[in-house]
Amino acid sequence: MKQKVVERFLKYVSFDTTSNSQCENCPSSEGQRVLAKYIVEELKTMGVDDVSLDENSYIMATLKGNTDGVDTIGFISHLDTIEDVSGKDIKPRIIENYDGKDIVLNEALNVITYVKDSPELAEFKGDDLIVTDGTTLLGSDDKAGIAEIVTAIEYLINHPEIKHGDIKIGFTPDEEIGRGADLFDVEKFGAKYAYTLDGGIVGELECENFNAANATITIHGRNVHPGSAKNKMVNAIHIAAEISEMFPADERPETTEGYEGFWHLNSIGGNVENVSMAYIIRDHCREKFENRKSIMIENIEKINKKYDNRVELDLKDSYYNMKEKIEPVMFIVDIAKEAMEELGIKPRLVPVRGGTDGARLSFNGLPCPNIFTGGLNFHGKNECIPVSSMEKATKLIVRIAEKYAERV
Structure with a gap:
């Protein structure tokens, strides 16, 4: 054998x-x-x-x-x-x-x-x-x-x-x-x-196993010449950084184990004009999983209020x-x-x-x-x-x- x-x-x-x-x-x-x-x-x-x-x-x-x-x-x-x-x-x-x-x-x-x-x-x-x-x-x-x-x-x-x-x-x-x-x-x-x-x-x-969801966040900035950018430029990269900071650093894959869930920024790419962020959301507890998705939705709503609706969120469940x-x-x-x-x-x-x-x-x-x-x-x-x-x-x-x- x-x-x-x-x-x-x-x-x-x-x-x-x-x-x-x-x-x-x-x-x-x-x-x-x-x-x-x-x-x-x-x-x-x-x-x-x-x-x-x-x-x-x-x-x-x-x-x-x-x-x-x-x-x-x-x-x-x-x-x-x-x-x-x-x-x-x-x-x-x-x-x-x-x-x-x-x-x-x-x-x-x-x-x-x-x-x-x-x-x-x-x-x-x-x-x-x-x-x-x-x-x-x-x-x-x-x-x-x-x-x-x-x-x-x-x-x-x-x-x-x-x-x-x-x-x-x-x-x-x-x-x-x-x-x-x-x-x-x-x-x-x-x-x-x-x-x-x-x-x-x-x-x-x-x-x-985890309950799982995938999220794609698309940020639409506004690019102008840096020399005349004051009050005009909207830097999508900075908005992406701000979004990332809205999720607790101690609730990431590298800081969790066992039954602890997380938000994970899996990939990011773009420039001043446009940025795309790919997140995965994971939690064993269904209630906590739903709460994590709600927090992401609320965070994007806050960002949109601040930046005049420049952010799109596509959030989909993957498995349970x-x-x-x-x-x-x-x-x-x-x-x-x-x-x-x-x-x-x-x-x-x-x-x-x-x-x-x-x-x-x-x-x-x-x-x-x-x-x-x-x-x-x-x-x-x-x-x-x-x-x-x-x-x-x-x-x-x-x-x-x-x-x-x-x-x-």
Whole structure:
């Protein structure tokens, strides 16, 4: 199992599947389509049933159950990697028997993973780590999840003595740009409950996430020659700075953790004449989330009163906390938790400080908590994954499937 999941993962990361937020197509990059076709052929060769790949590169498949009366469950991961860090020409290497010290990824570029910045690495001293060469991300978010699901399915096929019901497999495009659930056909998928494998360190189990909104603020200034600007120029850049200062400095991503929400100025661009600001708003508590949006609206109203309606606000909700959809069926979280404990994995129930495909799928009628892949330092050149964590995630999938059969 360990060798298989590692081999698959190393193969999958050789595909460049960087998503592209500027592209309206689905998938947003050709590499996702190429990887999807590869996985489909792999699943067919393994003997998985009902393997389908639609025009948008959503993969769905079924491992038929060998026990009657078992709830149909699903496991879901995504094909793409983030666009902020290169996912092209990934050159992973395996550090055997990690010594617990700082890791020099690329001496020439001075790319080093410092233990002081990644204290969780101490847990994996003596383990084998898969790391980058310091020029790209690794892609464990979420190709590790795909490798773990496919390997678990293969294991179940090769061990028919393990009782399980129908298991659905789903791989989605463009999760990293917020579109993974857009065209996911819950009815076609056919699962009653599902789990995304899109979490981090071993043991993570998540059934609540941020409520999320995106805001675009457009500021229209007035530019005149600086030499004759008095009482005439309206500098959109200065207005943008004033807007930024209206939100508390201690309620930003870099100053919050756990259940603490924030306003985040994600990007800004422009000149004296025009400035565009992109904000994201996040909070686990729905009431606080709505209050954060109200504060933003009130702040823009104040600015418009001061600057004669020169500011436009486009505020839209993105997704909501899956907790309200998971709570009525909390036993699906308990099953995952118990399965971890039975495998000697310490569960880490943590709130997702972000979103997953599962959050939106939960609101679309498919309750879908999130479990770990084992990856660390996602979305950067210091990304790595312990081999033992991948093996544990694979075993967890098998054990969850088995536990549903034991409920019959």
